[in-house]
Amino acid sequence: xxxxxxxxxLRWGILATGGISTNFTKDLLIDASTRGQDFKHAVVAVxxxxxxxxDAFIRELGLDIAKGYGSAVDLFNDPNVDVVYVGTxxxxxYPASKAxxxxxxxxxxxxxxxxxxxxxxxxxxxxxxxxxxxxxxMWSRFFPATIAIQEVIAGGKIGTVRRVFAxxxxxxxxxxxxxxxxxxxxxxGGGALLDLMPYTLHWxxxxxxxHPAEISSIPKIVGQMTISRSVDLHTTAVLSFDxxxxxxxxxxxxxxAGTVNQVVVQGSEGTLTVSGVMVAPxxxxxxxxxxxxxxxxxxxxxxxxAFGFCFEQDEVxxxxxxxxxxxxxxxxxxxxxxxxxxxxxxxxxxxxxxxEIERV
Ligand SMILES: NC(=O)c1ccc[n+]([C@@H]2O[C@H](COP(=O)([O-])OP(=O)(O)OC[C@H]3O[C@@H](n4cnc5c(N)ncnc54)[C@H](OP(=O)(O)O)[C@@H]3O)[C@@H](O)[C@H]2O)c1
Numbered sequence: 001x002x003x004x005x006x007x008x009x010l011r012w013g014i015l016a017t018g019g020i021s022t023n024f025t026k027d028l029l030i031d032a033s034t035r036g037q038d039f040k041h042a043v044v045a046v047x048x049x050x051x052x053x054x055d056a057f058i059r060e061l062g063l064d065i066a067k068g069y070g071s072a073v074d075l076f077n078d079p080n081v082d083v084v085y086v087g088t089x090x091x092x093x094y095p096a097s098k099a100x101x102x103x104x105x106x107x108x109x110x111x112x113x114x115x116x117x118x119x120x121x122x123x124x125x126x127x128x129x130x131x132x133x134x135x136x137x138m139w140s141r142f143f144p145a146t147i148a149i150q151e152v153i154a155g156g157k158i159g160t161v162r163r164v165f166a167x168x169x170x171x172x173x174x175x176x177x178x179x180x181x182x183x184x185x186x187x188x189g190g191g192a193l194l195d196l197m198p199y200t201l202h203w204x205x206x207x208x209x210x211h212p213a214e215i216s217s218i219p220k221i222v223g224q225m226t227i228s229r230s231v232d233l234h235t236t237a238v239l240s241f242d243x244x245x246x247x248x249x250x251x252x253x254x255x256x257a258g259t260v261n262q263v264v265v266q267g268s269e270g271t272l273t274v275s276g277v278m279v280a281p282x283x284x285x286x287x288x289x290x291x292x293x294x295x296x297x298x299x300x301x302x303x304x305x306a307f308g309f310c311f312e313q314d315e316v317x318x319x320x321x322x323x324x325x326x327x328x329x330x331x332x333x334x335x336x337x338x339x340x341x342x343x344x345x346x347x348x349x350x351x352x353x354x355x356e357i358e359r360v
Pocket of ligand 1 (some may be wrong): 066110139
C-alpha cells in the first residue's frame, strides 16, 4: 500500500481575545482545502492578558486542541506555535510583533501595522535577519476582487489611471466613548490615521501601482486633520507620485461621520468603482467614457460563510511553507512606505501621540 503524503499544518497562536481576533479565528477554522490549498490551518494556542479570557475564547470558539495562556510571552514561548496573529490595539503591535519575532515566531500583525515607520523598519530588519515571515494584516489586498481589480487596471482596461478616491468613514459615536476606548485613546494609538487611513492608502497604492515593484519613491503629500480629544477624528490627504506625473490620489477617513466605504479609480478610458466595501471587496464596476458599463462579481461560493480573512491566512501559509519572509502582494517595503506616508500626514495634521508608544 502506498503511503499518503501528510498534509502540512500551519499552527497559529492568537494574541488577544477581542473583536477582530474572534472573526479572524473563525475563518481559520474553515478547511483550507475547500479553497484549493495543500495545507491546513490549526489554532493551537491563544494568549490574553487574562488566562480566564484565553480559556473562555477557546471554549466559545470550540478550539479543541488550543492551549490558553495568560500572557503574550507564554504564547510566544509555546514550541507548538509557528505563527502569531497580533490582534491587540495599535500601540501594542510593535512590542508584541517584535517579541514574537525574537522568540522565533512568524508574525501576521493587524493594521495600523506600527505607530511609525521606524518601528516598521525595525520589525522588517528582525524578520529578514532571522528569516521569519512578517506581514501587516491588510486583508483587503488578498480578496479575489482586489486581485482582479489590479489585473484589470494593469491590463489597461480603464486606460491610464488619473485619479483615485478612497474614503472610509463610519460614525463610531466617539463623542460618547470612554477616554480609554482603543479608537480614541492616544496611548493605544487611537484615531482615524491608524485605524481607517491604512485601508484608503493601501487602495491608492494598489490601484496606482498594480505591480508593487514599480513604486520607488514617497509621494508629495498634503495632509489635514480634525483633532478632537487628542486624536484625529477626520483625516484627508492628497498624494502625488513622481513616477505618475498625471495622477493624484485623495484619501480620507473619518470616525465620526456617516458611513462611506468607497474606492473610485478614474482612468483615461473609464472609471472603475469597487463593489461591496473597500475592506472586503466583492467585485467592480467600470463605466467607460462611451457610456458602456461592465459589472464583475468575484465572490466564491466556497467562502460564502467566511468573513474573508481566509484569503490573507492562505497567503501566510503559502509564503511560510515556501520559506519566504514576506508576501509579494503586501511586501515589507509596502509596509514601511505606508507607515512613512502616515507619519508625514500625522506631522502635517499636528497629531502628537505619546512618546512611549512612538519609541523604537
Ligand atoms: N482587519 C480588520 O478588518 C480590523 C477590524 C477591526 C480592528 N482591526 C485592528 O485590530 C486591532 C484590534 O481591534 P479590535 O476591534 O479587535 O479591538 P478590541 O475588540 O478592543 O480587542 C483588542 C484586544 O486586545 C487586548 N488588549 C486590549 N488593550 C490592550 C493593551 N493595552 N495591551 C495589550 N492588549 C490589549 C484585549 O484582549 P485580551 O483582554 O485578551 O488581552 C482586547 O480584547 C486593532 O489594531 C485594529 O486596528 C482590524
